[in-house]
Amino acid sequence: MDRQEWFQSEQSNLFKTDYESPRSLSDSAKLLEIYKTLPIVDILKNNGIYYSDYEDFVTSTPESDYFDEGDWIRTDDTFDVPALYIDSWYDFGAAESLKMFNQIRANGESSRTRDNQFIILTPSTHCAWAGATENTVIGERDLGDARKEYVEIYLKWYAHWLKGVDNGIIDMPRVQYYLMGLNEWRSADSWPVEGTTYRNLYLNGNGRANSRFGDGTLSYAPPSVSATDSFVYDPATPVPTRGGNVCCTGMETGAGGYDQSTVEMRNDVLVYTSAPLDEGIEVSGFLEVVLYVSSDAKDTDFTAKLVDVYPDGRAFNLQEGAIRMRYREGMRRKVWMEEGEVYEVHLDLHATSNFFGKGRRVRLEVSSSNFPRWSRNLNTGGNNYDESEGIPAHNTVHHSPEYPSHVILPVVERGQISSLTTGNQ
Helix, strand or coil: CCHHHHHHCCCCCCCCCCCCCCCCHHHHHHHHHHHCCCCHHHHHHHCCCCCCCHHHHHHCCCCCHHHHCCCCCCCCCCCCCCEEEEEECCCCCHHHHHHHHHHHHHHCCCHHHHCCEEEEEECCCCCCHHHCCCCCEEECEECCCCCCCHHHHHHHHHHHHHHCCCCCHHHCCCEEEEEECCCEEEEECCCCCCCEEEEEEEEECCCCCECCCCCCEEECCCCCCCEEEEEEECCCCCCECCCECCCCCCCCCCCEECECCCHHHCCCCEEEECCCCCCCEEEEEEEEEEEEEEECCCCCEEEEEEEEECCCCCEEEEEEEEEEHHHCCCCCCCCCCCCCCCEEEEEEEEEEEEEECCCCEEEEEEECCCECCCCCCCCCCCCCCCCCCCCCEEEEEEECCCCECEEEEEEECCCCCCCCCCCCC
């Protein structure tokens, strides 16, 4: 996740050192009630934990010395070491690992370093790739046989670089990634992979995209008429997290792909869905959503989630992102919203690799919360961390020729691109 999302996620990581992963619904329910406590700055003290830097963590703004003094990698940093990265599509750091892979290939101080960066992207959750089986299920999603000889790769890697053994390990592909949905290992020499093109899928509809029963659509055709979709975001009843690209939250569902159908029944979740695909498409790469939004609050959040909808109606989450509107112009300054103004915002949805098969649909959910993965914006323009009450925000997403909200898909060209025409759910 990027710095803003890490800052927003302070609640979801509170107890990863103080609680074991819950083994029963009662444990998960207890944690969820704790996460809901306001003000959040007092959560640990109210639960008998007094010796931590949590208060500094939660009260520090993203641009503060508290975070700047951390171990951040900056874009002009250089390195001189070969590296093998292994990460997972349902972990929170896959995109960051890919960016590190690219940065060191570009900024390496020697050809030995630049030519010896390797990365493996698995379909699993945090540090769980070695547990793959011939029937790998991540969350609720069946992702086939995702096994790989990781131990052999580790041993060969260290034998080569520490003992000088010529065992062929550096002859493996620079990029190995699991294409979810098709459930196959793929290889490439770079990321984004060769043959990637970027296609805009535009939000369309007649202004009633609330829930999966609404009229929100996605298509390659830009909107030809002006419309808006509005909802009320109440921080007292946030949209619940269900699975996702997370780690160590203590929630019952944990990380992974879960059917989002129940989440999509809420009126504060805008749902935009393509027609069934007439040909499958591979979406592998970095993801971005561009929204044109407005609100009657001086500060609020907007969230987005990319979803793969199966023919039987199951809707599995792939990736998600969020933006706190006060930081839409960067982490170094706070800029409040003005009622009636429309703002263009870019949401980083990180990275994924997924095959949307024939007959499946591409879906985008838009809302203003995903709790407890991200802490709630109380919509007041205050600090959030020291406040005990929030206020509802009336939020709007615009889609029109003037305000073409869209999701940018990295499509890997391996044949004809499916024609995504506007269609109802």
